[in-house]
Amino acid sequence: MRLAVYTDYAYHRVGGEIRAERAFAIFLGRLAEQVERLTLIGRLSPDPERARYPVGEDAELVPLPFYPTLAQPLRALPAFARSVGVFWRALDDVDCVWLLGPHPLACCFAIVAAARRRHVVLGVRQDLPAYVRNRHPGRHGFLLAALALEGSYRILARFFAVVVVGPDLARRYRGSRAVLEIAVSLVEETDLVDPRVAGNRAYDGELRLLSVGRIDREKNPLLLADVLARLQAGEREWRLVVCGEGPLREPLEARLAELGLAEQVELRGYVPFGPGLLDVYRESHFLLHISLTEGLPQVLLEAFAGGLPVVATDVGGIADALGDAVRLVPAQDAAATAEALAGLAQDPALRRGLIERGHEHARKRSGTAERRRLVNFLHDCVVGALP
Numbered sequence: 318m319r320l321a322v323y324t325d326y327a328y329h330r331v332g333g334e335i336r337a338e339r340a341f342a343i344f345l346g347r348l349a350e351q352v353e354r355l356t357l358i359g360r361l362s363p364d365p366e367r368a369r370y371p372v373g374e375d376a377e378l379v380p381l382p383f384y385p386t387l388a389q390p391l392r393a394l395p396a397f398a399r400s401v402g403v404f405w406r407a408l409d410d411v412d413c414v415w416l417l418g419p420h421p422l423a424c425c426f427a428i429v430a431a432a433r434r435r436h437v438v439l440g441v442r443q444d445l446p447a448y449v450r451n452r453h454p455g456r457h458g459f460l461l462a463a464l465a466l467e468g469s470y471r472i473l474a475r476f477f478a479v480v481v482v483g484p485d486l487a488r489r490y491r492g493s494r495a496v497l498e499i500a501v502s503l504v505e506e507t508d509l510v511d512p513r514v515a516g517n518r519a520y521d522g523e524l525r526l527l528s529v530g531r532i533d534r535e536k537n538p539l540l541l542a543d544v545l546a547r548l549q550a551g552e553r554e555w556r557l558v559v560c561g562e563g564p565l566r567e568p569l570e571a572r573l574a575e576l577g578l579a580e581q582v583e584l585r586g587y588v589p590f591g592p593g594l595l596d597v598y599r600e601s602h603f604l605l606h607i608s609l610t611e612g613l614p615q616v617l618l619e620a621f622a623g624g625l626p627v628v629a630t631d632v633g634g635i636a637d638a639l640g641d642a643v644r645l646v647p648a649q650d651a652a653a654t655a656e657a658l659a660g661l662a663q664d665p666a667l668r669r670g671l672i673e674r675g676h677e678h679a680r681k682r683s684g685t686a687e688r689r690r691l692v693n694f695l696h697d698c699v700v701g702a703l704p
C-alpha cells in the first residue's frame with residue numbers, strides 16, 4: 318500500500334532531512350516501516366528553528382505552500398488554492414490518503430482524492446469546537462467556523478472511513494462508514510519501567526509533581542499554581558516541574574511569584590520526546606494533567622510507561638479510555654486536584670494500583686501496536702474488507 322498522510326503541520330528540510338515541530342510526526346514517520354511507500358503532505362516552513370523531530374529517511378515529503386496559521390485566513394487562502402494543485406499531482410503515486418482534520422484543506426483533499434478514485438480515510442485527533450472555545454474564548458466567529466468544519470467532516474465521514482483518537486471522538490463519529498479508535502503512542506515496550514520497581518519509588522521526601530504540555534489556555538496552566546499552593550499548605554514538601562512552552566508562561570510565572578512559590582518550581586521549557594523526557598518522567602512522583610479539552614493525550618501513556626501515578630481532569634475520552642488507571646478530578650477544581658494528589662501521597666496501595674494498571678495500558682497501547690492496528694485498518698479500506 319502506498320500511503321499519503323496530510324496533517325496541517327509545518328515541516329522543515331534541514332540538510333537532506335525532513336523534520337517536524339511536533340512529536341506526532343514521529344508516529345507518522347514510523348508508519349513507513351509497515352507500508353510500501355509513505356508520503357507526508359504538509360506546509361513547508363522557511364524557518365528551521367522549531368524543526369525538532371526527524372521524521373525518518375523512509376518517508377517522503379510533498380511540500381505545500383506555507384502560511385503561518387489558519388487563524389489568519391486571508392493570508393492562508395492563496396496557499397490553499399496552490400495546495401489543491403500540489404495535492405492533485407501527488408495522488409499519481411498513492412493508493413490511500415489519510416487526512417487529519419477537521420480542516421478546510423482536508424475537506425477539499427477528500428473530494429479531490431475521491432474524484433481521482435483514491436481510497437480516502439479521515440482522521441480526527443480532538444474535539445475542534447471545544448478546542449477553539451477554550452483557546453479563543455469570546456471569538457464567536459472562530460467558534461462558528463469550527464462548528465462548520467466539524468459538521469462538514471461528519472458529513473464526509475458518512476462516505477469515508479475515519480480514524481479517531483479516544484472513545485469520546487469514536488462516539489461522535491459513530492455514524493461514519495467505519496470507525497477505528499486508536500491512541501497516539503510514542504512509547505515502546507522497551508521504554509516501560511517495571512511496575513514493581515516503580516511501585517517501590519520512595520515517597521518519603523520532597524515529592525516531584527510533573528506537568529507536560531503546552532502552556533496555553535486550553536491546557537489551563539495557571540491552575541498549576543493554585544494546586545501547588547494548596548499542596549504546600551499541607552505537611553509534605555512538593556516541587557512542580559513543568560515541561561512545555563507557550564504564551565501563558567509569563568502569566569504562570571507571575572502567578573507563582575504572587576503565591577510565593579517561585580522557588581518550588583522548575584519551568585524547563587520544551588523538552589522533546591526522547592530519552593531526556595522519559596528520564597524526567599522516571600525522576601518524578603506524579604503526573605498532573607489539567608487540560609480543559611482532550612481526545613486521549615499521549616503524555617498519559619508516557620507517564621504510564623515511566624511508572625507514574627496520574628491525576629487528570631475528567632475531560633474528553635480520558636475516563637472511557639483509561640478508566641481506573643488514572644485518578645480523575647473535575648476541570649478547574651484546584652481543591653479537588655490537590656486533595657487527590659495529597660491522598661495518593663499517603664496511600665502506597667492506591668499508588669501501586671494506578672502504576673500497575675497504567676503499565677498495562679502503556680503495554681497494550683505501544684506505538685508499534687497502535688501503528689499496526691492503524692495500517693491494518695487502512696489496508697482493509699483499500700482492499701474493500703470494510704462495509
